[in-house]
Amino acid sequence: MRAPAARVARPGRSRQSAWIHRRDRRGLWFVVPFLVAFLLFMIAPLGYAIYTSLYTSRIIGGTVFSGGANYTTTLQSGAFWSGTERVIIYAAIQIPVMLAIAFFFATIFDLGVAKWGRLFRTIFFIPFAVPAVVGAVMWAFLLEPQFGPFVHAANGIGLHNVNFFSSNLMLPSIIVIVIWEWTGYNMVILYTALKSVPRDVVEAAILDDTPLWKIIVRVKLPLVRPAIVLLVFLNLIGALQLFTEPLILQYFQTSAISVNYTPVLYIYNTGIAGAQYNLAAAAAVVLGLVIVVISVGSLAFRRSRGGVS
Amino acid sequence: MSPATTVESHSQNAQAPGESPSRRGWWLRGAGGGGRRGRGRRRAADDGVPEDVIPIEMYGLKRGTTTVLTVVCALFALFTLAPIAWIVINSTKTQANIFETFGFWFARPFALFHNFALLGQNVDGYGTYIQWLGNTALYAVLGGGGATALAAFAGYGFARFSFRGSRSLFYLVIAALLVPISAITLPLYLTYAKVHLINSIWGMILPSMVSPVGVYLMRVFVEVSVPRELIDAARLDGASELRIFFRLALPLMVPGLMTVLLLSVVGVWNNYFLPLIIFSQNRLYPLTVGIGLWAQRAQNSGNAELFPMVVIGGLVTIIPLVALFLVLQRYWRSGLLLGSIAN
Numbered sequence: 001m002r003a004p005a006a007r008v009a010r011p012g013r014s015r016q017s018a019w020i021h022r023r024d025r026r027g028l029w030f031v032v033p034f035l036v037a038f039l040l041f042m043i044a045p046l047g048y049a050i051y052t053s054l055y056t057s058r059i060i061g062g063t064v065f066s067g068g069a070n071y072t073t074t075l076q077s078g079a080f081w082s083g084t085e086r087v088i089i090y091a092a093i094q095i096p097v098m099l100a101i102a103f104f105f106a107t108i109f110d111l112g113v114a115k116w117g118r119l120f121r122t123i124f125f126i127p128f129a130v131p132a133v134v135g136a137v138m139w140a141f142l143l144e145p146q147f148g149p150f151v152h153a154a155n156g157i158g159l160h161n162v163n164f165f166s167s168n169l170m171l172p173s174i175i176v177i178v179i180w181e182w183t184g185y186n187m188v189i190l191y192t193a194l195k196s197v198p199r200d201v202v203e204a205a206i207l208d209d210t211p212l213w214k215i216i217v218r219v220k221l222p223l224v225r226p227a228i229v230l231l232v233f234l235n236l237i238g239a240l241q242l243f244t245e246p247l248i249l250q251y252f253q254t255s256a257i258s259v260n261y262t263p264v265l266y267i268y269n270t271g272i273a274g275a276q277y278n279l280a281a282a283a284a285v286v287l288g289l290v291i292v293v294i295s296v297g298s299l300a301f302r303r304s305r306g307g308v309s
Numbered sequence: 310m311s312p313a314t315t316v317e318s319h320s321q322n323a324q325a326p327g328e329s330p331s332r333r334g335w336w337l338r339g340a341g342g343g344g345r346r347g348r349g350r351r352r353a354a355d356d357g358v359p360e361d362v363i364p365i366e367m368y369g370l371k372r373g374t375t376t377v378l379t380v381v382c383a384l385f386a387l388f389t390l391a392p393i394a395w396i397v398i399n400s401t402k403t404q405a406n407i408f409e410t411f412g413f414w415f416a417r418p419f420a421l422f423h424n425f426a427l428l429g430q431n432v433d434g435y436g437t438y439i440q441w442l443g444n445t446a447l448y449a450v451l452g453g454g455g456a457t458a459l460a461a462f463a464g465y466g467f468a469r470f471s472f473r474g475s476r477s478l479f480y481l482v483i484a485a486l487l488v489p490i491s492a493i494t495l496p497l498y499l500t501y502a503k504v505h506l507i508n509s510i511w512g513m514i515l516p517s518m519v520s521p522v523g524v525y526l527m528r529v530f531v532e533v534s535v536p537r538e539l540i541d542a543a544r545l546d547g548a549s550e551l552r553i554f555f556r557l558a559l560p561l562m563v564p565g566l567m568t569v570l571l572l573s574v575v576g577v578w579n580n581y582f583l584p585l586i587i588f589s590q591n592r593l594y595p596l597t598v599g600i601g602l603w604a605q606r607a608q609n610s611g612n613a614e615l616f617p618m619v620v621i622g623g624l625v626t627i628i629p630l631v632a633l634f635l636v637l638q639r640y641w642r643s644g645l646l647l648g649s650i651a652n
Contacts, residue, residue, distance in 0.1 A: 023470075024471050025470075026472075027466045027472045028470070028475075029550075030462045030465055034462065034463035035478065037459060037515065037518050038521070041497065041518075042516075046492075049492075049496030052496075052499055101385075105382065108382065113365050114375060114378040114382045115379045123386045124386070127389060128634075130393075131596070131597050132597075133581050133597040133601050134626050135392070137600065137619060138395060141399070142392060142395060147408045147412075149395070149412035149413055180389065184389070203363065206363070206367050206368065211369070241489050241490065243582055251609065267495055268495075281496065284496060287489065292487050296487070
């Protein structure tokens, strides 16, 4: 809408700014290749999903426009919401626990108070290079109720009849697996953030006889808050899309994981196995919106409460 | 995030693209002795430089604390390495021994080479591991390489030109960071069904080239490591924009490119959901889908002979990536670029 005004204004510019303008316009060509791919493989599918979600395929009568019917079905689906509720609970436990562990180790390495910090940091990062499929397969073997070594270990310390694949322990088991996969990555980012805390700030606090825990909580923690907010945000988006780990564990004969265990599993089973494309498209749109609302909401909440911009 | 803080944090990155500030300090101070000098005991003590780490006595800590905290680190390292150790050990076992012997120790017979040879065969008629490995490498190289190239061009374009709409376009890319990948994947499948990209390798490779995070990281990186004055000077000399990009800017962008490449290659290598739904022919599968299928068939279809293949297949899948990370340590270790989203 603003374009005509800009066009009118342009002839009044000096020759130099016209040159800069022509030059800057060439910058568009650097961006175009990405934009084309971005439009074709991100925006267009999203648009098509929204379009598809407004139609319904019937055995008799073909595909007809059905307005919000698929959305009503999704919003009223107990299976979709129970999965959503589960991933929210999962995120509420997994993210704080993992970030606490990551921050603890990042602090240790930043202070240099443990030996072989460099080696440990490399080791902790290794799971990031392991595909979630392989990670889930390894942990499935380790936690398997009949022969898994962890069950034997539990027996050994007097905990009998532990079943990591029971419906009570399934979610905690998944949390352990994901913590194993992602703690190192989070730790590296927090470590870098801690490293950039100016040295003189810390030294001043030491000269004031501030105890170490206070330096960490009152000086360092507030300064790395932006990094923590970002990690909460990234982990939240990932956690709400939980899919690979439960799907692989489901292969290992666990009745604890239903076909609708998480919202993405619901979409997968509705759309691919059930071939209800229109309904699955609506569910994908709803899930996308839920994730955007929760992640942006958490960001806004942290900002307003933290007062650190 | 105010503009001021953004600029400030970027200039921090400018100090040492790809390397931690402390290491750079060490580098400058130790310049007299050549690059390799510090690889001895001094560096091995800890990653940082002795003079950059505040001595722990200053915090009022005792030496004993170091021992306790080292033990805590060792325990977490044990947790981290346990599955890796398990998969290494069990890749040497027969199917029966995987289930019947202690998981964390070796057993006879030593079946590593036998298991390894199975990776070249189509054991149950559902596909050959070696073919999946080739597919994964192809998807990762083309998808990850393409993502890095597109991100390098776009990041440079956004950072160093202000054409009409450049701001709003950039914000659109940032907004895309919010879109959950799984919300895109099913729509992609539906779109592919219309345009015949189901069971096409391009259906896997092309969307892998779209990396909004990569564009963001490259923009930040160009902002701090490719000076405007340098570009303007080259322009006055009459160099074309493409020449300036390839000859001047690109060499300065290498550390950023490596990080984006690393992240995108890992992203494609580990991708499961997209290939799972767009490929129905097993000759096109990447490793993740193939191993997932084997795990499922081994459990549910009574093909128990697939278990050792799941194990050794998993091991061979992670070796290239772990090796890549160890070789390219300096690009992720400092985490500067990973964390620059945070600043």
